[in-house]
Amino acid sequence: MRFTYECCDCGKTFESEEVLYQCPDCSRLNDGSTFPKGNLIVRLNKDDLQALAKKDHVDMYDFFPYTIPTPQVYPVGGTPLATPARLCKKYGIKNLTCKLDSALPSGSFKDRASQLIAAQAIAHGENRIALASTGNAGAAMSCAGAAYGLDIILFVPATAPINKLMQSVLYGATVVPVKGTYDDAFALSIAYTERFGGINRNTAYNPMTIEGKKSISIELFEQMGRKVPDVVYVPVGDGCIYAGVFKGFQDLLEAGIIEKLPHIVCVQSKQSNAISQAWKTGEFKCLENATTRADSISVESPANGRMAVRYIKECKGWATEVEDTEIFEAQLELTREAGIFVEPAAACAWAGVVKDSKMLLEKFGKEVSVCTLLTGTGFKDMAAFAGRVSIPEAIENSKEAVIKYFEK
Numbered sequence: 370m371r372f373t374y375e376c377c378d379c380g381k382t383f384e385s386e387e388v389l390y391q392c393p394d395c396s397r398l399n400d401g402s403t404f405p406k407g408n409l410i411v412r413l414n415k416d417d418l419q420a421l422a423k424k425d426h427v428d429m430y431d432f433f434p435y436t437i438p439t440p441q442v443y444p445v446g447g448t449p450l451a452t453p454a455r456l457c458k459k460y461g462i463k464n465l466t467c468k469l470d471s472a473l474p475s476g477s478f479k480d481r482a483s484q485l486i487a488a489q490a491i492a493h494g495e496n497r498i499a500l501a502s503t504g505n506a507g508a509a510m511s512c513a514g515a516a517y518g519l520d521i522i523l524f525v526p527a528t529a530p531i532n533k534l535m536q537s538v539l540y541g542a543t544v545v546p547v548k549g550t551y552d553d554a555f556a557l558s559i560a561y562t563e564r565f566g567g568i569n570r571n572t573a574y575n576p577m578t579i580e581g582k583k584s585i586s587i588e589l590f591e592q593m594g595r596k597v598p599d600v601v602y603v604p605v606g607d608g609c610i611y612a613g614v615f616k617g618f619q620d621l622l623e624a625g626i627i628e629k630l631p632h633i634v635c636v637q638s639k640q641s642n643a644i645s646q647a648w649k650t651g652e653f654k655c656l657e658n659a660t661t662r663a664d665s666i667s668v669e670s671p672a673n674g675r676m677a678v679r680y681i682k683e684c685k686g687w688a689t690e691v692e693d694t695e696i697f698e699a700q701l702e703l704t705r706e707a708g709i710f711v712e713p714a715a716a717c718a719w720a721g722v723v724k725d726s727k728m729l730l731e732k733f734g735k736e737v738s739v740c741t742l743l744t745g746t747g748f749k750d751m752a753a754f755a756g757r758v759s760i761p762e763a764i765e766n767s768k769e770a771v772i773k774y775f776e777k
């Protein structure tokens with residue numbers, strides 16, 4: 370589909386056949402003192418978009434600015450929509466659904482962005498993609514690289530969680546640990562692409578990362594019988610997933626396929642709440658120290674914070690903050706009462722639903738339809754269970770031991 374770019378901050382539009390990253394005017398002054406400026410929004414051609422309204426069924430490929438080469442090579446999308454019956458009953462919300470993006474190829478939502486970035490690279494004849502990541506984005510890009518035969522150069526802070534890094538190493542990426550922070554790794558990945566070429570996939574810096582993530586909303590719309598939920602809960606760190614989810618619904622609206630946007634809720638840990646606070650106070654202040662144990666959403670300077678705050682307002686959404694203890698409770702509740710196993714960052718979204726459940730019923734009534742986006746599998750971070758669950762001791766290998774065990 371034909372497209373242009375628009376700066377999220379100054380509104381300037383750019384038409385280019387080249388790969389564009391940021392608005393040169395707005396991004397020039399970024400110095401880390403406040404949320405970065407100059408991220409670009411991909412604007413699809415209005416005529417192309419509106420032509421989609423004639424179709425009985427749409428899929429995410431209809432809405433992408435690049436054609437995905439042989440999608441089954443790296444099968445992203447089509448994730449299950451669970452209806453957790455026991456939790457519906459427990460919280461009195463009949464129409465609760467959970468979108469299991471934990472089932473994507475590399476185990477997280479980030480595959481959605483990596484799919485489009487791989488397509489962008491292939492369309493521009495590039496075989497190399499560089500990025501900085503501490504976890505899921507790196508693993509997802511490396512997974513796409515293995516599937517399509519692309520070279521992935523991944524800059525990581527040397528202190529990044531080992532289990533997620535190991536996944537990228539296994540997929541065959543060139544992993545470059547940096548003695549520095551995520552921001553340092555980010556800057557080095559840009560230095561790499563400036564010197565050696567290739568595509569840069571840094572989250573939010575490349576606008577196609579947000580554009581790729583919108584596929585979930587289009588998929589959800591069809592999965593729910595061509596309807597959108599009233600409320601969608603999203604776990605938030607940098608604000609890219611939030612913006613992607615918004616963009617998918619916005620494209621459907623602009624195409625004339627839906628009539629209104631859902632309320633999209635930004636859920637953050639109280640220990641990493643920069644976007645939530647910016648929405649509440651109107652000030653784009655970075656945090657001194659983000660300390661949530663949900664490492665995927667631990668962010669001090671949100672790379673897409675300004676766009677996320679704008680979109681929270683545009684869809685009449687809100688921000689809900691939860692304690693880390695509530696995230697851990699939500700994680701176990703999903704596991705034990707719905708059979709859904711997710712990492713702490715994803716459980717943050719469910720913790721938000723739990724926290725808001727009474728308010729949702731009061732505000733929207735008991736027919737309210739609520740969808741929670743569960744963005745990463747629990748296998749990503751088994752260490753998060755240490756001290757919370759334990760494996761029972763072994764019994765002797767005898768029938769007597771079984772009887773004794775169950776009679777006690």
Ligand SMILES: Cc1ncc(COP(=O)(O)O)c(C=O)c1O
Binds near residue numbers: 505606610
């Ligand atoms: C599993 C998971 N959930 C949620 C998020 C938050 O996404 P964003 O940083 O775009 O807000 C991330 C980001 O890494 C993630 O990996």
